[in-house]
Amino acid sequence: MATATGIGASVRRREDQRFLTGRGTYTDDINRPHQTHAVMLRSPHAHARIRGIDTSAALKAPGVIAVLTGADMAADNVNGLPCGWLIHNKDGSPMKEPPHWPLARDRVRYVGDQLAVVIAETREQAKDAAELVEVDYEELPPVASIRAALADNAPAVHDDVPGNVCYDWHLGDKAAVDAAFAQAAHVTTIDLVNQRLVPNAMEPRAAVGEYDAATGDHTLTTTSQNPHVIRLLMGAFVLGIPEHKLRVVAPDVGGGFGSKIFHYAEEAIVTWAARKVGRPVKWTAERAESFLTDAHGRDHLTHAELALDKDGHFLALRVATQANMGAYLSTFATSIPTYLYATLLAGQYKTPAIYAEVKAVFTTTAPVDAYRGAGRPEACYLIERLVEKAAHEMGIDKTEIRRRNFIPADAMPYQTPVALQYDTGDFAKNLDLALPAVDYAGFAARKAESAKRGKLRGIGFATYIEACGIAPSNVAGALGARAGLYESAEVRFHPTGSVTVFTGSHSHGQGHETTFAQIVAERFGVPIENVEIVHGDTAKVPFGMGTYGSRSLAVGGSAIVKAMDKVERKAKKIAAHLMEAAEADIEVKDGRFTVAGTDKSVGIGDIALAAYVPHNYPLDELEPGLDEQAFYDPKNFTYPNGCHVCEVEIDPDTGVVKVERFSAVDDFGRVINPLIVEGQVHGGLVQGIGQALYEHCVYDEDSGQLLTGSYMDYCMPRADDVPSFEVNWHEDQPCTHNPLGVKGCGEAGTIGAAAAVMNAVVDALSEHGVTHLDMPATPERVWRAIRQNRPAMAAE
Amino acid sequence: MSCTVTMTVNGKAVTREVEERTLLVTFLREHLGLTGTHVGCDTSQCGACVVHVDGRSVKSCTMLAVQADGTSVTTIEGLAAADGTLHPMQAAFREHHGLQCGFCTPGMVMSAVDLANTHPNLTEADVREGLEGNICRCTGYHNIVKAVMAGAEAMKSGTTQKVAAE
Numbered sequence: 001m002a003t004a005t006g007i008g009a010s011v012r013r014r015e016d017q018r019f020l021t022g023r024g025t026y027t028d029d030i031n032r033p034h035q036t037h038a039v040m041l042r043s044p045h046a047h048a049r050i051r052g053i054d055t056s057a058a059l060k061a062p063g064v065i066a067v068l069t070g071a072d073m074a075a076d077n078v079n080g081l082p083c084g085w086l087i088h089n090k091d092g093s094p095m096k097e098p099p100h101w102p103l104a105r106d107r108v109r110y111v112g113d114q115l116a117v118v119i120a121e122t123r124e125q126a127k128d129a130a131e132l133v134e135v136d137y138e139e140l141p142p143v144a145s146i147r148a149a150l151a152d153n154a155p156a157v158h159d160d161v162p163g164n165v166c167y168d169w170h171l172g173d174k175a176a177v178d179a180a181f182a183q184a185a186h187v188t189t190i191d192l193v194n195q196r197l198v199p200n201a202m203e204p205r206a207a208v209g210e211y212d213a214a215t216g217d218h219t220l221t222t223t224s225q226n227p228h229v230i231r232l233l234m235g236a237f238v239l240g241i242p243e244h245k246l247r248v249v250a251p252d253v254g255g256g257f258g259s260k261i262f263h264y265a266e267e268a269i270v271t272w273a274a275r276k277v278g279r280p281v282k283w284t285a286e287r288a289e290s291f292l293t294d295a296h297g298r299d300h301l302t303h304a305e306l307a308l309d310k311d312g313h314f315l316a317l318r319v320a321t322q323a324n325m326g327a328y329l330s331t332f333a334t335s336i337p338t339y340l341y342a343t344l345l346a347g348q349y350k351t352p353a354i355y356a357e358v359k360a361v362f363t364t365t366a367p368v369d370a371y372r373g374a375g376r377p378e379a380c381y382l383i384e385r386l387v388e389k390a391a392h393e394m395g396i397d398k399t400e401i402r403r404r405n406f407i408p409a410d411a412m413p414y415q416t417p418v419a420l421q422y423d424t425g426d427f428a429k430n431l432d433l434a435l436p437a438v439d440y441a442g443f444a445a446r447k448a449e450s451a452k453r454g455k456l457r458g459i460g461f462a463t464y465i466e467a468c469g470i471a472p473s474n475v476a477g478a479l480g481a482r483a484g485l486y487e488s489a490e491v492r493f494h495p496t497g498s499v500t501v502f503t504g505s506h507s508h509g510q511g512h513e514t515t516f517a518q519i520v521a522e523r524f525g526v527p528i529e530n531v532e533i534v535h536g537d538t539a540k541v542p543f544g545m546g547t548y549g550s551r552s553l554a555v556g557g558s559a560i561v562k563a564m565d566k567v568e569r570k571a572k573k574i575a576a577h578l579m580e581a582a583e584a585d586i587e588v589k590d591g592r593f594t595v596a597g598t599d600k601s602v603g604i605g606d607i608a609l610a611a612y613v614p615h616n617y618p619l620d621e622l623e624p625g626l627d628e629q630a631f632y633d634p635k636n637f638t639y640p641n642g643c644h645v646c647e648v649e650i651d652p653d654t655g656v657v658k659v660e661r662f663s664a665v666d667d668f669g670r671v672i673n674p675l676i677v678e679g680q681v682h683g684g685l686v687q688g689i690g691q692a693l694y695e696h697c698v699y700d701e702d703s704g705q706l707l708t709g710s711y712m713d714y715c716m717p718r719a720d721d722v723p724s725f726e727v728n729w730h731e732d733q734p735c736t737h738n739p740l741g742v743k744g745c746g747e748a749g750t751i752g753a754a755a756a757v758m759n760a761v762v763d764a765l766s767e768h769g770v771t772h773l774d775m776p777a778t779p780e781r782v783w784r785a786i787r788q789n790r791p792a793m794a795a796e
Numbered sequence: 797m798s799c800t801v802t803m804t805v806n807g808k809a810v811t812r813e814v815e816e817r818t819l820l821v822t823f824l825r826e827h828l829g830l831t832g833t834h835v836g837c838d839t840s841q842c843g844a845c846v847v848h849v850d851g852r853s854v855k856s857c858t859m860l861a862v863q864a865d866g867t868s869v870t871t872i873e874g875l876a877a878a879d880g881t882l883h884p885m886q887a888a889f890r891e892h893h894g895l896q897c898g899f900c901t902p903g904m905v906m907s908a909v910d911l912a913n914t915h916p917n918l919t920e921a922d923v924r925e926g927l928e929g930n931i932c933r934c935t936g937y938h939n940i941v942k943a944v945m946a947g948a949e950a951m952k953s954g955t956t957q958k959v960a961a962e
Contacts, residue, residue: 022832
């Protein structure tokens with residue numbers, strides 16, 4: 001039963017008070033006494049040998065305290081930044097893992113690669129001094145793209161990585177796929193680009209390093225989605241600082257979208273430098289630096305084929321993808337195009353045989369890693385483009401071809417041919433709900449009306465499924481992950497009945513301070529304003545793996561439920577004692593503990609007080625206090641799924657694409673706060689639309705320079721680029737394996753949207769003979785595509 | 797090269813010595829400690845830095861502190877009433893979930909207030925176009941538009957104090 005502040009309620013957010021009044025604490029807002037400012041010296045070349053660094057002029061500049069280089073780090077035995085996921089080649093050999101030094105030592109490998117840090121009293125002085133550092137670069141040929149990396153005689157980005165290949169991996173059953181293709185009545189082929197994107201959270205990255213010489217304690221304040229992960233990686237692998245001497249704090253963080261998961265060089269640099277200079281060291285990226293050095297997303301080239309029988313049933317899927325790792329391996333880079341991509345290639349369909357090969361390459365570009373959806377948007381885009389292309393080629397309605405191939409709801413749990421087992425889902429139902437929501441029946445009339453005005457109109461679908469709630473640790477470990485992926489929670493009742501929850505999840509926009517409190521308020525009947533959620537500080541929250549992969553409710557929330565279960569078990573014992581009843585006779589509802597069949601009851605508040613002031617208390621059986629910790633390791637991934645439908649209108653004279661309507665029908669399992677879930681979908685949809693129509697991170701092929709290095713050249717979706725949305729969901733298919741029944745919602749919008757938009761664009765352009773168009777569908781590309789088959793039009 | 801600037805910020809007169817090249821946003825954040833105004837880019841596009849100078853919205857990253865000499869500046873910290881009551885636009889953003897990470901929010905709210913002050917009958921299209929200079933990566937704009945429409949209505953019908961905080 002939903003209360004005003006419990007599960008299912010659109011509770012307004014507690015965190016808004018500080019954000020709306022300018023009282024948030026983002027990392028750049030933090031200033032420490034005697035702090036110094038760091039500016040990174042970054043390579044202007046895509047690829048170069050460092051023959052020498054002369055810091056003498058910089059050291060004499062006003063306000064400069066230190067100028068430190070990779071050689072200084074090497075002398076202090078600083079190690080490289082680790083990669084957290086080991087992938088094996090087809091032949092079983094391990095992937096290539098060249099070192100990733102926080103400050104480059106003898107070579108720089110992308111424009112922006114940092115090779116020195118200038119530390120001064122003010123940021124302006126550090127910037128001025130950085131211009132005085134003289135670096136003797138020997139330029140080397142750039143390798144600016146996947147194609148360049150794999151070309152014959154391509155220059156080596158890393159000397160010990162032949163052919164620039166990090167790994168050559170596969171998944172699935174090649175023999176079964178080949179056999180199925182031999183029987184196919186029809187084969188649909190596609191070659192597509194999933195273009196490189198820049199995540200562009202609005203808050204640039206920043207880090208403050210501190211060292212207390214009296215105690216030997218290090219503190220890092222950083223814009224991270226997962227402070228405990230940073231503590232582990234930086235402490236254990238890079239700087240050799242034991243956990244108990246290293247505190248990592250991620251305060252208010254202004255968006256992440258994956259880009260703030262990874263352990264970045266600057267975090268290690270300021271932590272290390274603070275000890276060397278004996279004062280706090282603060283670094284904040286400028287937006288240009290964010291463009292150059294935040295991990296980029298996507299960047300796949302794919303050739304794929306779908307085999308069908310004469311009735312449009314999918315017989316097999318064959319995929320060959322080349323994925324760009326960038327110059328160095330970022331923390332989770334290797335897992336994105338493998339275990340977060342290929343394992344989703346069944347989509348919502350019964351395709352019996354699937355085989356995927358993924359070749360990952362190094363290039364002289366920024367490292368590439370997870371960006372909202374992380375592998376699943378790539379999988380969805382591929383499958384859904386293939387499906388609509390096949391439907392078009394075979395003359396089958398695009399919704400009908402999907403119905404013929406959906407995994408039926410009663411086939412769940414369903415073991416796919418690509419490792420994952422889906423737990424629940426009713427894909428036909430999502431489609432049934434989506435069609436009237438977008439008025440599919442009325443599309444033909446709308447298309448005709450657009451045509452009267454000289455415009456093209458198209459409609460496109462994306463029926464997506466994804467795996468999130470990362471992850472069962474034993475499964476992840478078997479697949480190469482180097483960390484566990486559980487979550488922790490501590491639920492602490494205070495003597496007067498208020499509650500503090502310490503969670504290993506992190507909120508950088510998701511509203512956990514409100515939604516996690518709703519879960520506790522509902523369980524124990526505590527007024528929501530008395531429930532406080534603490535996150536983001538390794539000194540306060542002992543363990544955690546952070547927020548990404550739509551895991552915070554599914555994994556973090558489940559850990560809270562387990563901790564609450566422990567609290568309830570103990571509270572029952574205390575209640576039984578207080579009411580002189582048997583524990584087995586105690587019934588619990590909404591925070592009241594009642595002796596069955598009587599009206600004797602006590603509330604959780606009285607129980608908490610008794611626990612901390614144990615005068616009437618079973619001290620010989622039970623410790624005082626009411627404070628329980630739990631860890632939760634998920635039993636499976638969760639599988640949010642849905643149907644996204646996009647309708648576009650295109651002006652053939654200008655090529656401009658307008659998204660006229662976008663409807664999303666999703667299955668997120670149980671929904672805790674509808675207002676927040678909708679917001680997550682809206683944000684994801686716009687990032688997907690951004691990829692489809694506007695965004696493209698471009699490196700110049702000849703020089704390796706980043707051409708899209710600011711908001712002037714990289715087109716971010718703005719308010720007038722997108723419409724309002726129609727978002728619906730159903731809760732008929734709760735997750736079966738976590739106590740909340742939740743599936744997660746943070747990435748779903750991004751996973752389905754780009755495919756739906758591009759299917760609509762291609763649909764609109766099909767009358768001009770266009771069967772495929774790569775993203776982004778800019779006006780120029782659309783205009784040219786229309787005219788490629790109509791030379792007469794091009795001449796107008 | 798340094799000089800003295802004097803202005804009123806959130807109702808209080810301030811005088812400081814600054815380098816001439818100091819941006820207004822830097823003056824606010826680092827000299828006055830008003831960190832509610834944010835820096836999100838370096839090409840004057842994102843709008844996280846929007847404040848009001850003499851009642852009109854301005855990107856404080858594209859203005860020097862010396863250019864604001866003698867003006868009255870209002871930042872996000874100065875929008876709510878002295879007793880903490882949220883400005884109708886702030887309240888509308890909360891009601892309609894027009895923010896997630898909060899980083900673009902101060903600039904977004906200040907732009908929205910100016911938009912409402914200068915457009916008596918805002919439509920959804922007016923709002924979307926009027927906020928072209930404010931980039932949000934979290935919300936997808938859907939709820940921001942709802943919030944601005946509601947906030948503008950509330951500003952028209954309710955109290956519209958823009959009293960400075962302390």
